Amino acid sequence: MGRRAGHRSPNRPAGTRARQPARPAERALRRAGDTRRSRLRRRRAGHDDDSRSREPEAVTGRLRAYVVDDEPGALKQVVQSLKSTGRVDVVGTATCAETALVEVPTRDVEALFLDIHMPGMSGFELLERMRTSALVVFVTAHDEHALRAFEAAAIDYLLKPVKRERLERTLDRLESRRGDPGASVQAVLEKLARHYPRAPAYAERISLDLGQQRTQLVEVAKISHFLAQGKGTVAVTASGSHLVDRALGELEERLDPRQFVRIHRSAIVNLAWVAEVQPELGGRLTVKLKDGPRTELQVARDRARAFRERMVL
Structure with missing residues (x-):
């Protein structure tokens, strides 16, 4: 016999309706809402799945590079060559060793592209004074004495003007040597001492403080x-x-x-x-x-x- 209008179940409080079974569309909406709320909670907790695709550049494999060359034209060419590979972020440049000496330790530099012959302080002298864990690549014009030493000591170098093919091979080596103690600045200096004996190089110019950060x-x-x-x-x-x-x-x-x-x-x-x-x-x-x-x-x-x-x- 059908239930009459106004009749209520003895087990149900007055003023309440019987719960109807959820329809498929309603169930789908609930699940979607639960998923959105779950994602929101995960995002607030720092566990959003989508965040995995938004990793910082340091994790994507790009090398953080700093370039030092006293010739503005040569400096520009090296920087443009590095950027064109899509594998490097140039985080700083300098046209004198004194500036690099101050900036490199503060820039989290992974690769230092360094000219050899600079007035005031050479690239070799800069390395001797600098505290950095960066990998070193010397950039130089044709210097037979230095090139023979670099080859013998397995030290990375580039010839000016920088050629794309050679640069790509150099970047391959740098990426494979990340974290290699044998590639440290100290190791490079020790190799140079064995293969490239140099006469003492005295300062030709000195940086003077003029005040007001000049x-x-x-x-x-x-x-x-x-x-x-x-x-x-x-x-x-x-x-x-x-x-x-x-x-x-x-x-x-x-x-x-x-x-x-x-x-x-x-x-x-x-x-x-x-x-x-x-x-x-x-x-x-x-x-x-x-x-x-x-x-x-x-x-x-x-x-x-x-x-x-x-x-x-």
């Missing part, structure tokens, strides 16, 4: 003398005194001893700027310079004899 490269020949100041040094030129972010002892090693002499624990003088040497009591000497104010510097007693010999006095 620097200037000045030929060392234009510097009359250096004076120690705290942990740094002051370089004196005809235009004034400028800070150098290096200790006096470090500068002494970088300067040609045939031109610069340490006359005191706090002073180095450029012999080309010496106008007069005057003996003093106690075996000391006073050096008078050719600069505008006719600067006078004291030569320490324990350095006077060596200084006299250098001046052929």
Whole structure:
């Protein structure tokens, strides 16, 4: 017998309706809603499946490269060649070694493309002073001596102008050597020491701090003398005194001893700027310079004899 209108089941509270079976379309909508809510929860928790396809570039295999070359034209050509491969992200460039020395350790660089012959500081000298785990590729014009050394030591290099085929092979090697201790900067330097003995290369130019985050490269020949100041040094030129972010002892090693002499624990003088040497009591000497104010510097007693010999006095 059919149920009369208004009749309710004794087990169902008043004012409620009997639950009807879900239709297929409704069930599909519920499942879709559950899936969306599940994805939202996973996304908030950082487990979204779609995120796997949006990995950062460092995971996709692109090499993070930094290029150093004092010739703007050559620098541009190397950068364009690297970008054209689609395998490299160029994260920085520099036209002088001093800039690279500061920037490379802060850029998470994986591959350093480095010119050899640069004024002030060569590519080899830059590597000796730099702290980086980057793989090194030397970029150079035709240099028979260097190329023979690179071949013997199995060091990566590129010839200017960079050719696409050679660059692709170099990138293949770099990608295969990621994390290889034998490819570290220290390992490269050790190989160079065995296969490419070099005469000491002294600085031809030095970076001076002009203030307000400005620097200037000045030929060392234009510097009359250096004076120690705290942990740094002051370089004196005809235009004034400028800070150098290096200790006096470090500068002494970088300067040609045939031109610069340490006359005191706090002073180095450029012999080309010496106008007069005057003996003093106690075996000391006073050096008078050719600069505008006719600067006078004291030569320490324990350095006077060596200084006299250098001046052929």
